[in-house]
Each structure stands twice: as C-alpha cells, then as structure tokens.
Amino acid sequence: MKPKKSHLSIRDLLSEAAIALTARPGRTLLTAMGTVLGVAALVATLGLAKTAGSQIVSRFNELEATRVLIRPDNRNTGRQDDNQVSLLPWDAGDRLQRLNGVNGAGTKSRVSVNDLIRSVPEADGRNEYQLSVIAVSPGTFEAVRAELLTGRFFDEGHSEGKEPVVMLGLGAARRLNVTRVDNQPAIFIGDVPVAVIGIISDVAREPDLLNAVIVSDGFAREQFGLQAPEEVHVDVDLGAAQLIGTQAPVALAPNEPERLRVSVPSSPRRARSGVESDVNALFLILGGVSLLVGAIGIMNVTLVSVLERRGEIGLRRALGASRSHIASQFLFESAALGALAGVIGTALGVLTVVGVSARQQWTPVIDPWLLLAAPAVGALIGLLAGTYPAWKASATEPIAALRST
Amino acid sequence: MRLPVVELDQVQRVFPGTPPVEALKPADLVIYEGDYVAIVGPSGSGKSTLLHLLGLLDQPTSGTYKLDGIDVSGLSEAERAGVRGRRIGFVFQSFHLLAHRTTVENVMLAELYRKGKPKDRRNRAVAALEQVGLGHRLDAFPTTLSGGERQRVAVARALTGEPSLLLADEPTGNLDSKTTGSVMELFDDLHRDGLTIATITHDSDVSARAQRRIRIQDGQLSEPDSESRAEEAALAGSRVNTGPAS
Ligand SMILES: Nc1ncnc2c1ncn2[C@@H]1O[C@H](COP(=O)(O)OP(=O)(O)O)[C@@H](O)[C@H]1O
Ligand SMILES: [Mg+2]
Secondary structure (H helix, E strand, O other), rough: OOOOOOOOHHHHHHHHHHHHHHOOHHHHHHHHHHHHHHHHHHHHHHHHHHHHHHHHHHHHHHOOOOOOEEEEHHHHHOHHHHHHHHHHHOOOHHHOOOOEEEEEEHHHHHEOOOOOOEEEEEEEEEEEOOOOEEEEEHHHHOOOOEEEEEEEEOOOHHHHOOOOOOEEEEEHHHOOOOOOOOOOOOOEEOOEEEEEEEEEEEOOOOHHHHEEEEEEEEHHHHHHHOOOOOOOOOEEEOHHHHHHHHHHHHHHHOHHHEEEEEOOOOHHHHHHHHHHHHHHHHHHHHHHHHHHHHHHHHHHHHHHHHHHHHHHHHHHHHHHOOOOOEEEEEEEHHHHHHHHHHHHHHHHHHHHHHHHHHHHOOOOOOOOOHHHHHHHHHHHHHHHHHHHHHHHHHHHHHHHHHHOO | OOOEEEEEEEEEEOOOOOOOEEEEEHHHEEEEOOOOOEOOOOOOOOOOHHHHHHOOOOOOEEEEEEEHHHEHHHHOOHHHHHHHHEEEEEOOOOOOOOOOOOOHHHHHHHOOOOOOOHHHHHHHHHHHHHOOOOOOOOOOOOOHOOOOHHHHHHHHHOOOOOOOEEEOOOOOOOOHHEEEEHHHHHHHHHHOOOOOEEEEEHHHHHHHHEEEEEEEEEEEEEEOOOOOOOHHHHHHHHHOOOOOOO
C-alpha cells in the first residue's frame, strides 16, 4: 500500500502568496520598487517611442508624403537658363492638375528685382524694405496650402491680363504696414505701382512666401522679364506621390522628360521604422537594465526572507509540506510580487506616456499587447529572481529549521 | 487489543562529522494506540533526535520504522511528507505560530497540505480551538495571546486532521508553572479521549502524569518502569502489521 502524498492546490498556493505579501505591505512595496521602475521605464519608453514615432509619421504623411517638386535638371546637361524656357511650360500647373491624385499644382519662381519695395503710408519712419518678389501661378496657392488672412487670391484672369495686382505674405504685410485690403492699397516695386488684393496668413510649405511680395506669372513676365518657371509644386493625395512623380515629367516635357528632376518623398514606412528602431534600442537597454536591478532586488529580499522564515519552513514541513511545496510557495510569492510590480509599473508607465503626450500635445499611442506583456514580464522576472531563494528554502532541513526559535 | 502505532526495530541515528555523533544508539520501541509516553533525559542525550525520527522529520541511519504498520523507511520524500501531514501532530517548545495570522488561520495551516475545502478546514479548526478552550479567541493574533494560550493554539493545530500520534518536544519548556498545569491537563484530557501521545519533558510533574516513561542517556534508550514491555511489544508487533490505516 502506497501512502497518499501530500497535496497543495494552486488556489491554496495563491492565497498563501497573497497572505505573505500583504502581511508586510511596506516591505513588499519596497521589494517590488526596482521591478516597478524597470517595467515603468520599459512601458513608458516603448509607449513614448511609439507615440513620438506616430507623431513624426503623421506630420510626415501630411506634409512630406503628399509633396512633389519638379525642377529642370541642370546638373547632367551643363546647359543653362535658356533651356528652361522650353522645359517647364507656363501652364505646368494646369497640365498636372489634370492628373489623377493631384490636389493642386503650380509654378513658383524668384523674380530678380533690384529695387526696394515701398509702401505708401510710412511704417515706423521708413517705408522702403528689402523684400523678395516671387511669381506664382494661381494653382500654387493650393499646392502650398496657402491660407488667406484677408482679401482674395489672384486668378488666371489677373495673370493673363498681366494686371498689376499682388498678394503679400503675412510677414511682408506687417513690414509694409498693410493690414486691410478692402480698398486695395498700393505699394511700389521699385517704381512700379501695384495693388494689394490679399494677404496670406500661413502656408504649409515654402514658408519664404510669407515674407515675399507675390506676383502673377503673367505680370512678372511682362514687367520683370521672367523667362521661365523655376519649379513646379504639386500637392498630391497620400500614396499618389510615387505615381505622380513618374507621370509629371512626361506631362510637362513630353519630348525630353528625363531632363526634369523630380523630388518625391521617401517611402513613409521606412521613415517610420527608422525612427522607432533608433529610439527603441536605446530605451529598451535602459528598461532592461532597470529590470535586472529589480530582479536582483527581489532575489536579495527573498533570500533574506527565506532565512528569516526558517521556523515557518520547518513548521510547514512538519505539517506535511514536501520540499517541492516549499519551493513552489517561495516561487509563487516572488512571481506574484513580480506580477504586482509589473501591474504597478505598467500603470506608472502608461501614466507617463499620457502625461508627456498631454504636455507635447501628442496623441498617446500604446500597443495593447504591451499592457498584457508588461505584467507578464514582471511575473517572469519575479519567477526567475525567486528560483535560487526557492531552492534554498526547499533545501532547508526541517529539524535544523525547527530548532531556530 | 490495542494496535501498535510506532514500531522501532534497531533504529539508529548517527550525525556525520568529525567525530560522528551517535545521537541515538540502535533502539527498539513500540508505542501502542492510546499510550501516553514521556521521554526524559539530560540535555543533549538524544530526546529530540528520537522525536524527529518518530515524526518523519529525520531519517534513521539504520533500522526500520513502522508507523501505523507502514514501513516508512522506503518511502519517497513526498510520500513521507504525506504520512507526516496526515498521521503526525507536532507541538514545539517555541509554539511556531505564524505572527501575521489569526488563531484560526494558524490552526487551518494543519490541513493546507491535503485536499479539502477552505470552509470545511475552517470548521474543523474552530472545533479544535473549542476543544482546547479557545473558542472565544478565533480571530486573535498570536502576539495578543499568553504563552499558555499560544501553546493551546499549537495543540489545536496538531489535533486538527485527527493524527495517529501527537509528538511534543518540551511543550511546557517556555511556560510558567501555572500555565504548564493547564497545558498538561489538556494532554491528560486528550489521553483520556484515546489519543496516542509522546512528549519530551524535563518536568517530573509532567512525566508523572504519563503512563509510560522512556529514558534516554547518551543516546541509549531504556524504559525503567517496565522492562517486560519490550517483550510484550515484540509479541504484539508480529500480529499487527496490517494495523489501522488512518
Ligand atoms: N543536526 C545535527 N548534526 C549534528 N549533531 C546533532 C544534530 N542534531 C543533534 N545533534 C547532536 O546529537 C545529540 C543529541 O541531540 P538532541 O537529540 O537534540 O538532544 P536533546 O533533545 O536530548 O537535548 C547532541 O549531542 C547533539 O549535539
Ligand atoms: Mg531537545
């Protein structure tokens, strides 16, 4: 007849661990502190990396991934200015506008004006300023996502009629002390009087427009002898950039498309993973080191507690616990401690991500699996840290353990 | 006919070392159901060694030990733990109560290492505490109890689960004479109820209450009152190897 072995249910193990951990809550929390910080650091850094990465990506998406820029390629040919005349047509914007996926397209060219810009009413004692003059086609406003502060954008009619009307960027308007355009105030480009019909408050791209006097292509050709558009700006749908990049040169210069240089955004996915892996690698190392420190903390305190609880270990053996029951009790305790630390650390980490995001006006992004994995990592740390102390506890001889008080 | 609970046959315990200590010289001993045995002897004579062997906390260097007819020498560690938990109740000089648990929780530990519902365990623990006269201190913590009360909690824990054998190592060693009296009366009651008890004691009052006295001197076991019992035991032992199972 084989006698019955002793038995310890999982439920009893759990409740023994819970009792042991709550018996001295202060000590439990101090023991868990290292792991709490490690898990918190891990969650916070992964969460922040992800959050920051998403912010970069979303800005990248909106501005870079939808931008196509076309210039004549002067590097390969060696030929210069006069070739541009034939390369970029004045109606480049209209041609590209017809392509699927293009939201706005237009030309942009610097106009060389040696004269200063003069405003009629004097602003702070002087009324002459060094401001750049830029010629654009009406479609350019959409291509750079210009926002109107007041007045109106000029249109095809103004350009074709070579009318002496201009737009001002907000910076230029302030310099020239132009605040209202309802009576179309006059300014002078050198000696040429022009009427201001609108002020641009902001642009998403080409911020130099904000400090410039903006004239129409037609007026610039007539008045300042502009030879050819310098560049063509295109605002495209998300994901359409690569395709437009191949179609645009053909649309603009069907005979020699290879002589146009097209800038399209690099693949957004690559940009995203690049940002994340850099940040993650550094922070993961930091979190890993904190976890190691946390594990050593749990191991030390559990070892001390095995020594302190020799009497209890002896008693439990006397009550029928086998060596493996003693080992599992200490393993469960340290694993539960680790899991507890993991939960607290996860909460702290999430709070950190949310707090930093609120401050940076970011949208916090946290992988859901992280919320499950982090406490599990804590439990695993506790389990590993408890292995040696648990073995020590199980190796304690009951008669020696009972002799100690 | 009372059945033997403990049968030692040439059981010896030598602690290795330089030189090795023969803490228990080869000894024969039979303890029957309902026996109340006092183990006496000077300090360091081997009393605790004998008690630890009886309680399966230690293993003999040689000899065979049958508990309730089961030869425990050949059992695995986990099986010995099972036998210990079910058939032995221990009472220690220093009580060994867990400080962060109430009286009833301490007693419930007795059944932790066997199957059972917590509610049933609690009921049995409460019954045991009532038996030792502590039914009114169920939720007290050990630090708030007197020495005599603590030892009665320990006795209640040892009684829970109806062991075949109650082993006590100087149970009154930490108590004053008045509380010693109350604990010894409790042992008398338990003996009257038929419990088998072996207790180590220095106290001649205590040993006088016991029905048998076993003396150990330098590891040598003897029973001065009744040398004839050994032969009686040998006779009975051959008949009862299939003794009661629980
Ligand atoms: N674990 C051990 N290792 C070595 N020697 C021991 C051990 N336990 C007890 N002894 C020795 O065995 C002898 C008997 O000890 P013990 O049974 O505790 O005596 P008692 O309980 O009668 O005072 C003593 O000489 C003691 O030093
Ligand atoms: Mg002793």
